Amino acid sequence: MRKLTFGMNVSLDGYIAGPGGDLGWSVPSDELFQWWSDRVAATELSLYGRRLWEAMSSHWPTADQQPGVTPAEVEYARRWRDMPKVLFSSTVGTVDWNTRLCTGDAVPEITRLKAEDGGPMDIAGATLAAAAMRAGLIDEYVLVTAPVLVGGGTPFFTALDNWVNLDLVETRTFPDGLLLTRYQTRR
DSSP states (O other), rough: OEEEEEEEEEEESSSSEEEOOOOOOGGGOOOHHHHHHHHHHOOOEEEHEEEEEEOOOOOTGOOOSSOOOOOHHHHHHHHHSSSSSSEEEEESOOSSSSEEEOOOOHHHHHHHHHHHSSOOOOEHHHHHHHHHHHHHHHOEEEEEEEOOOOSSSSSSSSSSSOOOEEEEEEEEEGGGEEEEEEEEEEE
């Protein structure tokens, strides 16, 4: 059975994007960018919701061809393009960059993917992750908490019907006061 992880940069008050989708507070240091890039390299399959997919697919497929690109960005772009992805959307018509489109209910498909043999999966996008959270499908949560209060926006966690007990399995600090915490779901 595959492990499913939900990980994002998050503000101290719990948001992955500020009001209006503002991400200006979450620009990673070189060290944190490399950590996220290594995470992409270790992920066998990434599950995307539409909004995050549109943001990522509008930049990373050609990011390595832009002027002034860093070696780390070249590496991340390659890793992102090569990583198998599933996009869950009923409004996107076509996909590219090693991506499969799933237009049906996400929860049964994620359940099926988790039951397969294979390596780790990441889930990306607040709405998609919320559905998986409510269904009890997420095995691990990775939060990189920035020392900023944004006051609103897109929350990392959704409202749940039941408690989810977690075990802390890792902490790490990054430059500028960012704190990584990794939790496994207690089953």
